Amino acid sequence: MSPVSMRSVARRMSARTRTFTDRYPWLGPTVFMLSALYFVAQIAVGWVWNPPYSLIRNTISDLGNTACGRYGGSYVCSPRHALMNAAFIFLGLVMAVGSLLIYQEFTEGKRLQRLAALVGFVGLTLGGIGAIIVGLFPENTISVMHILGAALAIGVGNIGVLILGLGLSLPEGLRNFMFFIGIVSTTALILFACHRDFGIGAGGMERVAAYPQTFWLIRFGFYMSSNHPAKSHPLGTVDSS
Secondary structure (H helix, E strand, O other): OOHHHHHHHHHHHHHHHHHHHHHOOOHHHHHHHOOHHHHHHHHHHHOOOOOOOOOOOOOOHHHHOOOOEEEOOEEEOOOOHHHHHHHHHHHHHHHHHHHHHHHHHHOOOOHHHHHHHHHHHHHHHHHHHHHHHHHHOOOOOOHHHHHHHHHHHHHHHHHHHHHHHHHOOOOHHHHHHHHHHHHHHHHHHHHHHOOOOOOOHHHHHHHHHHHHHHHHHHHHHHHHHHOOOOOOOOHHHOOOO
16 A cells, blocks of 8 residues: 555544544543543452452552462462453553544644644553553563563553643643653652662552553543533633633
């Protein structure tokens, strides 16, 4: 297929996606809000651990570990590991699909805001792909793939949130929240990778890096569900509060 034909196909697909989101504006925000099920899955999986699962000592990935024994300095045995790995994949799909649908709301307006929306939501989509990789490659299998997936999910995903906060016209409170989680979570990820936990344990530091992004997905989903614009007033140009 020639480059011209590929561009033509891409334009048609984009137009169809925009038509779909205009018809079902609630779908993208709802998909983002479904990320709350990720927390429910963690509770269900960690509940059956013996000895009890520790939010401080144990990482999130320990919940998806498919073997029982010593791992990372603590005993790991997750009877419901299949559920947790399915939850990682589910979260990844939520991030990727939700980003594709919500991005359509920001395809008009100022050029810099359109660019920020594109880069930010692509970052979140890559983060979603990373979460899927984490679910497909538990920590005790192919560690390189698991680490790559975690870096994409937490690192690239949080950078995407930060770019959206910097570039989109959003209420000040929401923008400040996005700046905060983007900076704090990225810093926590670096500390976690360097094995610096400052007394809150590996599990605690990883949660500081990962959880704010998921809370943001839920928060942004709620915001978008109540601020869907009319077609003549694209959200990228309106500062709704």
